[in-house]
Amino acid sequence: MGSDFELITDSNGSPGILFIDKGGKKVNVGNSLSDFNIEKKLGEGNFGSVSLVTSKITKKLYAMKEIKVSRYRSQKQFFQIKKEIKLLENIHHPHVITYFTSFIENNNFYIITEYINGGNLENLIRKNLKQDKNIEERKVWELLIESLSGLLYLHETKKIIHRDIKPDNLLIDLEGHLQITDFGVSAINEEDVDEFLKCHGTVAGPIDFMSPEMALGRYYDFKSDIYMLGLTFLNILSKELPER
Numbered sequence: 001m002g003s004d005f006e007l008i009t010d011s012n013g014s015p016g017i018l019f020i021d022k023g024g025k026k027v028n029v030g031n032s033l034s035d036f037n038i039e040k041k042l043g044e045g046n047f048g049s050v051s052l053v054t055s056k057i058t059k060k061l062y063a064m065k066e067i068k069v070s071r072y073r074s075q076k077q078f079f080q081i082k083k084e085i086k087l088l089e090n091i092h093h094p095h096v097i098t099y100f101t102s103f104i105e106n107n108n109f110y111i112i113t114e115y116i117n118g119g120n121l122e123n124l125i126r127k128n129l130k131q132d133k134n135i136e137e138r139k140v141w142e143l144l145i146e147s148l149s150g151l152l153y154l155h156e157t158k159k160i161i162h163r164d165i166k167p168d169n170l171l172i173d174l175e176g177h178l179q180i181t182d183f184g185v186s187a188i189n190e191e192d193v194d195e196f197l198k199c200h201g202t203v204a205g206p207i208d209f210m211s212p213e214m215a216l217g218r219y220y221d222f223k224s225d226i227y228m229l230g231l232t233f234l235n236i237l238s239k240e241l242p243e244r
Contacts, residue, residue: 036055037054038053039053039061050066063112065109065111065112066109067108069107069108083186087158087188095150095177097113097116098113099113116173118173118175120167121167121178125235134237147180151229155225161188161224163186163187166208166232208231209228211227211228212227
C-alpha cells in the first residue's frame with residue numbers, strides 16, 4: 001500500500017493517528033468503511049475485533065480487522081500496529097494470509113485481508129475431541145508441509161520470526177489448505193536489526209506453545225517458530241500438550 005502512520009494526541013491529550021499515504025500500486029477492494037458491508041463478527045479481543053465483510057467494489061468476501069487506537073497508550077504499542085501492516089504489505093505466499101489494504105476511520109485502524117472460510121486448526125482440534133476421532137495421517141502431513149512452506153518463506157525470504165504460532169493462527173480454507181495469519185507480535189531480522197536483537201530476553205507469543213528459550217527470557221531465533229509448530233501438531237495428533 002505504501003503507507004505510514006504516526007501516533008499523535010489531540011488538544012485533550014487523547015491518542016490519535018495520522019495517516020500518510022506514500023503512493024504505490026493498490027488493489028482496489030475499498031478504502032473506507034462505506035466501501036464494505038459488514039456481514040458478521042468473527043472474533044473479538046482486547047484491542048479490537050475481526051469481522052466478515054463484503055466489498056461493494058469487488059462483491060467478494062474479506063476479513064476486516066478493526067484495531068481500536070484509543071486502547072494504545074504508548075509509542076511501543078503503536079509500533080506493533082505499524083509493523084504488522086508493513087509486514088503484511090510485503091508478504092506474498094500461498095500459505096500466508098493475503099493483505100489487500102488498510103485505512104483509518106473514526107480514529108481506528110482497519111486492515112483488510114482475504115477471508116479464509118474453513119476455520120482454523122483450533123476448530124479442527126475441538127471438532128475431533130468432540131467426535132473422539134483423529135485426523136487422517138495423510139491430511140496431517142499435508143498441513144505440516146504447507147505450514148513449513150509458509151514458515152520457510154517467512155524465515156529465509158523475509159527474515160521474519162512469527163513468534164505466535166499456535167492452532168488458532170493457522171487457518172484452513174474450504175479446500176483444506178493452510179495459511180498462516182496474525183503478525184501482531186512478529187520480529188524482523190535484516191530490516192530492523194535492533195528490533196530483532198530485542199528477541200533476547202523478550203517474552204512474546206502464546207504461553208502453552210512458547211519455546212523454552214522464549215519462556216525463560218533467553219535469546220531465541222527462527223527455531224522457536226519451528227518448536228511452536230511442533231507443539232501445534234503434537235496437539236493435533238495427541239489432543240493434548242506436554243506438561244510444563
